[in-house]
Amino acid sequence: MSLKIQTFNPLSSYNKAINKLKLNGIRPTKQRMILAKILFENGKRHVSADSLFEEVRKEDRKISLATIYNTLKQFTNIGLLREIVVDQNKSLYCTNKESHYHLYIEDEDKVVDIPTKNVNLDIPQIPACLKLHNIDVIVRIRTLKELKDI
Numbered sequence: 001m002s003l004k005i006q007t008f009n010p011l012s013s014y015n016k017a018i019n020k021l022k023l024n025g026i027r028p029t030k031q032r033m034i035l036a037k038i039l040f041e042n043g044k045r046h047v048s049a050d051s052l053f054e055e056v057r058k059e060d061r062k063i064s065l066a067t068i069y070n071t072l073k074q075f076t077n078i079g080l081l082r083e084i085v086v087d088q089n090k091s092l093y094c095t096n097k098e099s100h101y102h103l104y105i106e107d108e109d110k111v112v113d114i115p116t117k118n119v120n121l122d123i124p125q126i127p128a129c130l131k132l133h134n135i136d137v138i139v140r141i142r143t144l145k146e147l148k149d150i
């Protein structure tokens with residue numbers, strides 16, 4: 001029998017996320033901690049509120065879909081997640097903090113990260129009184145099979 005001993009690692013993505021919540025005055029409730037663990041201890045990925053809800057259920061936890069939506073918005077507001085608005089009724093949330101763009105495969109409802117260096121943008125000059133805050137790029141594609149049906 002092996003005993004798994006988990007040591008406290010302040011630099012784990014989960015602990016950094018909890019720290020960021022505290023720094024922003026958001027109390028790390030049990031539900032927020034469960035969601036942070038599921039979101040940030042599984043590498044870089046993209047989730048929807050529905051897929052996160054499923055993951056919570058699989059772990060035998062109960063968190064309402066409304067709480068999941070609210071928590072995803074909160075985590076996005078403090079920079080823990082990036083929201084990818086794929087259409088007006090659906091957002092996906094990205095845990096990858098590095099600068100990147102997104103490729104959205106519409107008929108598979110799947111998002112893939114693209115390095116920013118792979119996309120050449122010709123940004124218009126920004127007036128001196130303004131500053132560039134962020135650039136979001138979503139390249140929308142469909143599989144060839146889907147195109148043949150049209």
Ligand SMILES: [Zn+2]
Nearest residue numbers: 094096102113
């Ligand atoms: Zn991403």
